[in-house]
Amino acid sequence: MPALNKLSAAQVRTAPAGRYGDGGGLWLHKRDETAGKWLYLFKQGKRRREMGLGAFPAVSLKEAREKADRCRAQARDGLDPITEREKQRREMRRNLHLLRDIADDAFEARKAELKGDGVAGRWFSPLELHILPKLGDKPVAEIDQIDIRDALAPIWHSKADTARKAMNRLGICLKHAAALGLAVDLQAADKAKLLLGQQRHKAEHIPALPWQDVPAFYQSLDDVTLSHLALRLLILTGVRSRPLRYLHLDQIDGDVWTIPGEAMKGRKDKTPDFRVPLSAEALRVIDLARPTARDRLLFGTKRDVISDATMSRMMERRKMTARPHGFRSSLRVWLSEATDAPYEVAETMLGHVVGGAVERAYRRTDYLEQRRQLLEFWARHLQSA
Incomplete structure (x- = not known):
C-alpha cells in the first residue's frame, strides 16, 4: 500500500512552482507560489487517467484528500471516477x-x-x-x-x-x-x-447618410480625438463598430488589418480571419491615433475602449438622424451606383458571406487587391470637394 498524506499544509502553502505528490495518486501542480490545481492520477485498465479535483488554494489539502479518498474507493470497485463524477453532475442537473x-x-x-x-x-x-x-x-x-x-x-x-x-x-x-x-x-x-398573433412591427433600417453627403461629414471630423478618429476609420474601412473599437495594433501588418474570425458578426471560432486593406488615408488616421493607444488598443480608454454610444452621441449632437453603422450602407450604395464592382467583391467589402458552402469552398479568394483599389477610390471620394 503506497504511503499517503506526505504533504503538510505548510508545505502546500509555501512550495514554489512544481508538482508535489501526497501519495495514493493525489498530486498538487503549482503554477507559482500562490496558485495551482489538485490532480488525481489513476489507471483504468492499461490507460493512465488524470482527473482535476479543483484549484488551489480554493480547495484545501484536507478537501483534496477527501476527494481523492472517494476516487480511490470508486477505482477499487472497478468504477471510473471521472465517469462517476459526470453521472453525478447529470443527476444534479436533472433536479x-x-x-x-x-x-x-x-x-x-x-x-x-x-x-x-x-x-x-x-x-x-x-x-x-x-x-x-x-x-x-x-x-x-x-x-x-x-x-x-x-x-x-x-x-x-x-x-x-x-x-x-x-x-x-x-x-x-x-x-x-x-x-x-x-x-x-x-x-x-x-x-x-x-x-x-402576427407581429405588426416592421423592421426599421439604421439611418444612413447618402454617399454623396458623406465627404462633407468626413471632412468635418477634423479634431484629433478618439471619437473623430474612430469615426473616420469606420467610414474609410466599412467595418462594423465592434472590431474597429477593439482594433489591436498587433492586427495591423503593413497596409492590411486582419480582424480575427471570432470578432466578425454571426461567425464562429472556425471562421477565417477577415483582411481589410488600408488606404493611404486610413493609415494616416491610424498614425494620428497611435500616440493615445492604451495596451496596444488603438482606441483604448482608461476603462476599456471607446463605446459605440460615444460616436452615436456625437452625431446626435449635430442633429443628425444617421448613425455610425449606417456608413456601411453608404459605402455599399456607392459601390453599386458609382463603381463597376462585381457583387461578390462589393459584398466581401462589408464582410458578408457570399454564396453557399460549396461555392465558397471553390472560391478561395477574398478579393483583397480589388478591395484595396476600391477603398482607395472611396478614400479619394471622402476627401473630395
Missing part, C-alpha cells in the same frame, strides 16, 4: 426545476457556440429582461402558453425583434429541460405565438 436555473444551465451549455463565450450578454439578455422577471421562479414543467403569452404581450408588437429573440431563447430552454428528463411542454412557445 433543476426552476426556469431560472434551466436558463442558466442552457446558457452554460451553449457558451462555446457564442462569440466570446457570450460574455457580451446578448444571448441571455432577452431572457433576463423579459422572461425571467415574470417566469424565472416558476417550475419549468408548469410553464404553459398562457404564461408565455402574458410575459411577452407587452413587447410583442412594440419591440418585435426583442420579443422574437426572447421567445426563441425560451424555446431553447424548454428543449434543454426536456433533454434533462424534465416533463415540459415543448410546443408551449409555438402555441404562445398563435395566441399573440
Whole structure:
C-alpha cells in the first residue's frame, strides 16, 4: 500500500512552482507560489487517467484528500471516477426545476457556440429582461402558453425583434429541460405565438447618410480625438463598430488589418480571419491615433475602449438622424451606383458571406487587391470637394 498524506499544509502553502505528490495518486501542480490545481492520477485498465479535483488554494489539502479518498474507493470497485463524477453532475442537473436555473444551465451549455463565450450578454439578455422577471421562479414543467403569452404581450408588437429573440431563447430552454428528463411542454412557445398573433412591427433600417453627403461629414471630423478618429476609420474601412473599437495594433501588418474570425458578426471560432486593406488615408488616421493607444488598443480608454454610444452621441449632437453603422450602407450604395464592382467583391467589402458552402469552398479568394483599389477610390471620394 503506497504511503499517503506526505504533504503538510505548510508545505502546500509555501512550495514554489512544481508538482508535489501526497501519495495514493493525489498530486498538487503549482503554477507559482500562490496558485495551482489538485490532480488525481489513476489507471483504468492499461490507460493512465488524470482527473482535476479543483484549484488551489480554493480547495484545501484536507478537501483534496477527501476527494481523492472517494476516487480511490470508486477505482477499487472497478468504477471510473471521472465517469462517476459526470453521472453525478447529470443527476444534479436533472433536479433543476426552476426556469431560472434551466436558463442558466442552457446558457452554460451553449457558451462555446457564442462569440466570446457570450460574455457580451446578448444571448441571455432577452431572457433576463423579459422572461425571467415574470417566469424565472416558476417550475419549468408548469410553464404553459398562457404564461408565455402574458410575459411577452407587452413587447410583442412594440419591440418585435426583442420579443422574437426572447421567445426563441425560451424555446431553447424548454428543449434543454426536456433533454434533462424534465416533463415540459415543448410546443408551449409555438402555441404562445398563435395566441399573440402576427407581429405588426416592421423592421426599421439604421439611418444612413447618402454617399454623396458623406465627404462633407468626413471632412468635418477634423479634431484629433478618439471619437473623430474612430469615426473616420469606420467610414474609410466599412467595418462594423465592434472590431474597429477593439482594433489591436498587433492586427495591423503593413497596409492590411486582419480582424480575427471570432470578432466578425454571426461567425464562429472556425471562421477565417477577415483582411481589410488600408488606404493611404486610413493609415494616416491610424498614425494620428497611435500616440493615445492604451495596451496596444488603438482606441483604448482608461476603462476599456471607446463605446459605440460615444460616436452615436456625437452625431446626435449635430442633429443628425444617421448613425455610425449606417456608413456601411453608404459605402455599399456607392459601390453599386458609382463603381463597376462585381457583387461578390462589393459584398466581401462589408464582410458578408457570399454564396453557399460549396461555392465558397471553390472560391478561395477574398478579393483583397480589388478591395484595396476600391477603398482607395472611396478614400479619394471622402476627401473630395
